[in-house]
Amino acid sequence: MGRTLAEKVWEQHVVRRADGEPDLLYIDLHLIHEVTSPQAFDGLRMAGRTVRRPDLTIATEDHNVPTVLGPISDPVSRTQVETLRKNAAEFGIRLHPMGDAGQGVVHIIGPQFGLTQPGMTIVCGDSHTSTHGAFGAIAFGIGTSEVEHVLATQTLPAYRPKTMAIEVKGELPVGVTAKDLILAIIAKIGTGGGQGYIVEYRGEAVRKLSMEGRMTVCNMSIEAGARAGMIAPDETTFEYLRGRPHAPTGEAWDRAVEYWKTLRTDDDAEFDKVVEIDASALTPFVTWGTNPGQGAPLGSAVPSPEQFADPVERAAAERALEYMGLAAGTPLRDIQVDTVFVGSCTNGRIEDLRAAAEILRGRKVVTRTLIVPGSMGVKKAAEEEGLHEVFKAAGAEWREAGCSMCLGMNPDTLKPGERSASTSNRNFEGRQGKGGRTHLVSPQVAAATAVTGRLTAPADL
Template sequence: MSAPRTLIDKVWDGHVVRRRADDPDLIYIDLHLVHEASSPQAFDGLRGTGRRVRRPDLTLALEDHNVPTDSLTIADAMGREQVETLRRNCAEHGITVYSLGDGRQGIVHVVAPERGLVQPGTTVVCGDSHTSTHGAFGALAFGVGTGDVEHVLATQTMPLARPRTMAVEFAGALPPDVTAKDLMLAVIAQIGANGANGHVIEYRGAAIEGLTMEGRMTLCNLSVEAGARAGMIAPDEVTYRYLKGRPDAPSGDAWDRAERHWRTLPTDEGARFDRTVTVDAASLAPFVTWGTNPGQAVPVDSAVPDPEAFADEADRAAAERALAYMDLAPGTPMRSIAVDTVFIGSCTNGRIEDLRAAADVMRGRKVADGVTALVVPGSMAVRRAAEEEGLHEVFAAAGAQWRLSGCSMCLGMNADRLVGPRRCASTSNRNYEGRQGDRARTHLVSPAVAAATAVTGRLTPPAGLR
């Protein structure tokens, strides 16, 4: 009987190509996702050294960061050039690319799972920090820089120091209206935006088992906002049900063999983590950020905190700076804060379940006067699924815009960008200064809170409409 191991240990150990004392392990990468913004310099590097892409078959490229969501034509010349460069690079190296206009196009972290490409126990990298999303399947998935993109293209491996492990244990069941987004905003508020630096998190507990795959992806997506290298959830029946029948998932006899392996992956009883954090899930409420990093969050029914209340001097200075940028005064009830924009979408909350949650709130209601609401499906497949359910009609009747898929207003890199000191309730992942546009102010929320906020024009939990 070998020593009990964590899910993280098992996936790591299964991918060691070469282990040597005093050197990091060389880890094999099962799936490499590529997009237009972090890859051009990597392909240039290959050309400059005469190297080739080792495994084009384990590489998938998507166009997402630069694409417009109201047209199939990229108006911006630099954005267009970046996308066209990706297409040329993929053609040169035989890499599959789902381009703008293709029915399979979408945000890389939405498309790969919905195709069935992300499987339990695999390793996944992408030149994008939100690659942590894929840990929802029990995969070890993390974002890398362009130099590592080039390294993986050339070698299909990465030399990596073994990460520390952290268990985040959720005690109790989730109250109504509390979503995976709220759960993770609460975790980041508890441990801080660097609380998990250097660690891979495994999320555990009944609240996690009760989440759908979409919810698990939201949770793991936000792992990087706690500073974690990756976040993982053990595969279970929910995972297998989600995967079965997807175009790139195994089938028939291969499925049976795969599933037998997947069932060996969950953390063994008695396995040790380097660190354990416990979160009381049952006491949580819908969360919203008030500041300029994702750890600056409070329950939506509470008020903007007073910087004076922070014991740590640096935290106090950060809070003062954040409130000045956000133009908020301490003690202001969060629910009194008026927004002019609502963004529902992104790799965090752009999946079908997210759109259903938003539509459930908006059904039969109207977007408030003076508020612009954007609903941006995370992929064209999500868009089709939503239209089959009639969700687009709910949004249209409410006065929200129904868009094509892409990263959209999450990051200020495409035409969906806030101009001037606008204030946005956003289902995305980062409330950094200027993230959604120069001087833009972002409040991170769940899709249900975003929809309720669109209806009232002020930060509002769904219960506020009942």
């Protein structure tokens, strides 16, 4: 019987297999940031161990960094960033610190440098590592104990997850984006729907997505509970990679492409589970609740908890509406927001900024609007295209690279009771600041919302 993409990549990385034990899996690339690594480096020092492959490891500063120029004012954040600098220096790990041209959100810079390639295994102490699966890599988030394990051994003991196919039939209608697609998928299968699985996104609509759109989709695999998301590499993937600093060149490129072309699920392979979704029926999608599965088409209304047959879902909806300060039946388009955030590892790439700029060009924002490039490289590219001038002319704030308002670890936060339309990945209670209320949206919906102050699709303008 044939094998799935996930099975092929997994098998290629098994260092050791023994009955009754998890596989020992080799890790091709280990991404590091300041938040989940300090205790791992401490562990190494305490045990007298070293980093096995600093040459397969790269570090950046992203979660704590302010997105306005200047030093980190919070002393605790500053200590954490300084700790990463000391650890990187002590163990010989390449680091892109604040202010460096290569600095940025960890999941933006891997693909940008061409370090993320098809068929690799990639880990990071960050759940959104699933982003890199867009290249046909197995990429997943790990905790600090496993960060230490990878530093010491360049391997991880792991059982191979089950495989799930998400077949996206048809084409996305004009104005419907990769973000709308993944939000609709999560609403369909639920936040636990992917638990124990590696998801492969397949079908015509997925093939037509750009690499950046594919990264947006894979990025949020974890929000459906999946350990990883993958998309088989194709010409779109190869075109994106060609010429990037760490991509192979010359004869090595040809050999790599030849191998990468084998990285697709065989026609006779079987998945443990198959889910189908009709892309052609989708419209812009937003969340109304406090988990990423609580979403609905923008053209609909806040649901009533009574609509949920499952008592657990009903109770969750009741609690979510209370936290979000929303009444059932309110049209989603009537929801007023205080802040718009465009950025994060989900939607902080150049295409996302272009999409937002296209809508903001010649218009004015009526809310606080933060536009945060995912990396300094993205920032430079955007400025070369003049996008920053579009944002500034519209009254939006053009920031430095970082995780920014995706999570409450740096100065970009919501105040209690404030409501955002955000291109990030999590609408959990307090995620963007204690008491803050988050609606997850695409960059297009975010920009249109900034213009009206209410959740709005570009077509509504």
